[in-house]
Amino acid sequence: MLEDLKAVVEATLDEVLPKQGERPAELSEAMRYAVGSGGKRIRPLICLASALAVGGRAEDARYPAAAIEILHNYTLVHDDLPAMDNxxxxxxxxxxxxxxxxxxxxxxGDALQALAYLSLAKAPRNVARIADALGAAGVGVVQGQVEDIAATKDVEYIYTHKTADLFVAAAVMGGLAAGGGDDDIARLQKFALNLGLAFQYEDDILDGDSPYGLEKTEALAKATTDAAIAALEGLPGDVSALRTIAAMLLGRRA
Amino acid sequence: MLEDLKAVVEATLDEVLPKQGERPAELSEAMRYAVGSGGKRIRPLICLASALAVGGRAEDARYPAAAIEILHNYTLVHDDLPAMDNxxxxxxxxxxxxxxxxxxxxxxGDALQALAYLSLAKAPRNVARIADALGAAGVGVVQGQVEDIAATKDVEYIYTHKTADLFVAAAVMGGLAAGGGDDDIARLQKFALNLGLAFQYEDDILDGDSPYGLEKTEALAKATTDAAIAALEGLPGDVSALRTIAAMLLGRRA
Structure with a gap:
């Protein structure tokens, strides 16, 4: 099932990105190179799966899905710069x-960020709320990055903004594009926030390097995973794709 | 009259930008510093004046107006970087x-670009078309910059995208936010494209340095100025603010 959704993501990215050779050719080539084709596409999958979870069609969320992947990739392009992570x-x-x-x-990176909003503008409904969700995440991810560079040690702030904000935007945009109601959007928001945090804690455990120490991180990973799964209760549509994504991200915990 | 519109721009920028001290404080301070308070605010004034020109209220276009000014300022922040103009x-x-x-x-710069879309999402109507207009200009301005750096010498392409695209987005967003019809939006689009080109030709004349030579540049400046003014015919609202902006930008020609 995730393979079908992934095919929608790749087709939409291919449609939205400038064609190879489109002027200026070097920019078009570099934008396609930056977004690539081999990634896991976690965030756009969350977006499409969230459309299914509110009882809608994945197709309705394809442009916001492309938008979140393009935005994520612009952050990577800029993070890699010599003045940043080099x-x-x-x-x-x-x-x-x-x-x-x-x-x-x-x-x-700048053109990709603009392209993300150009993509979401094609969503079939709720574009104002969708643009608000991506804009908020776009500011949040930078806020998290600035705090991270400043080494303020407020891990929860950094993880919430640097990682979870894009997960939240992905889920919320998918639900909105498929016509989800406010209660459903709130459930998706809670699911994605906890999934993003759990993903980050799992990453720390795998790296053997957590700011909280292993024991507390294990407990946090479990608590956020449980909270993510619990948030799926009550959603009116098919939540199996969201469950599969959570299991894929969080290994045996989910 | 422009002073009243400028007050709306400054108040909206102040509302939309992160508050001084908002976390992370250094980012908030730098974002406010980048947008400043003493600029001419040409693009947001075009946006508000375009709302009046379609017979609507300037107030309806205040968030798109802030968006175009914030987006313009992010491009300046990135243009100034050591790897760019240094x-x-x-x-x-x-x-x-x-x-x-x-x-x-x-x-x-990255956070300002996101903030621009967060701002336009608050427009009272037509947000999908407004996001499309700003997204297209956001991509276009980078395309123009890349061609300029590559020194391809296609002056019309560079001037259209590097300069005029943001003028066009400003006018189109203002018209859309105030509920303008398709014919009015097309007139505003034509006005702003020609205004942007005329502005660039005038700049070349003042600099005494034009890729076309003085004589041809004078002729182009006159033709585009005339085309901009002519495009205002048929707009149903008050076009006096757009006329004043054109006269301010283009000196005695308009």
Whole structure:
């Protein structure tokens, strides 16, 4: 089932991104390179699965799904820059600045962010609330990054904004695009916030490096996973795709 | 009259930008610094005046107006970066990267772009078409910049995208937010495209440095100015503010 949803994501990304050779050709090529084609596409899958969870069609959420993936990828392009993390490789390939130059990488990220909003504007309904959700996450992810760089040690703030904000936007946008009611949107919001936090705690456990220490992190991972799964109760549609995504992200815990 | 509209712009920017001290405080301070308070605010004035030109209220266009000014300022923050123009001063003050560091300047620009869409989401109607207009301009302005850096010498492409796209988005968003019909939006689009081009030609004439040579640039400036003014014919509302802005930008030509 997730494979079908992933095919929708890839087709929509291909449709929304500038065509290969579209002027300026170097920018179009670099934008496609940045978004790639081999990723797990977790956030857009959450978006499409959230449309199903409110009883709607995945198809209705395809443009917001492409938007959240494009926005996520712009953050990676900018994070990799020499003035930021100075990373030369990502997914085994040269980073965008390493391949296309630093000025182009700044511009590629900027164009991708604009393209994300251009994509969501094609959603079949609730575009104002969808734009609000992505705009809030777009500001939040930067706020989380700034706090992270400043090393303020407020882990909950950083995890909430740097990681969970995009999960929340993905779920909320999917629910809204499929016509979900306010109660359903609130459930999706709670699901995605806890999923994002659990994902981050799991990551810390796998890395063997948690700001909270292993014991507390294990407890937090369990509590947030349980809260995510519990939030799916009461959703009127098919929540099996969201459950599968949670299980995929959180291993045996979900 | 423009003073009243400018007051609406400044009040809305103040409302939409993060409050001084809002967490993370350095980001909030830098975002406010980047948008400033002393600029001419040409683009948001075009947006509000376009609402009046379709017979609507300036108030209805205040959030799109703030959005276009915030988006314009993010492009300046990124243009000034060391990897781009490497400018240390703007409007007689240190540029954002010079004052807050390079990583912060990248992030400030990124957060401002997101904030632009968060602002336009508050428009009272037509948010999907408004987001489409700003998203298209947000991509276009980068395309123009990439061609400019690549020195392809296609002046019309560069001027259209680097300069006129934001003028067009400003006018179209203002008309849409105030409920303008398709014919009115087309007139505003034509007005703003020509105004943007005329503004750029005038700039070349003042600089004494035009890619077309003085004689041809004078002729282009006159033709585009005339086309801009002619496009105002048939708009159902009060076009006096748009006329005043054109006269302000284009000196005695308009």
């Amino acid at each position: 990373d030369e490789e990502r997914r085994g390939q040269p980073t965008v600045w390493k391949k296309f130059g630093e000025a182009n990488a700044i511009l590629v | 400018d240390e001063e703007r409007r007689g003050q240190p540029t954002v990267w010079k004052k807050f560091g390079e990583a912060n300047a990248i992030l400030v």
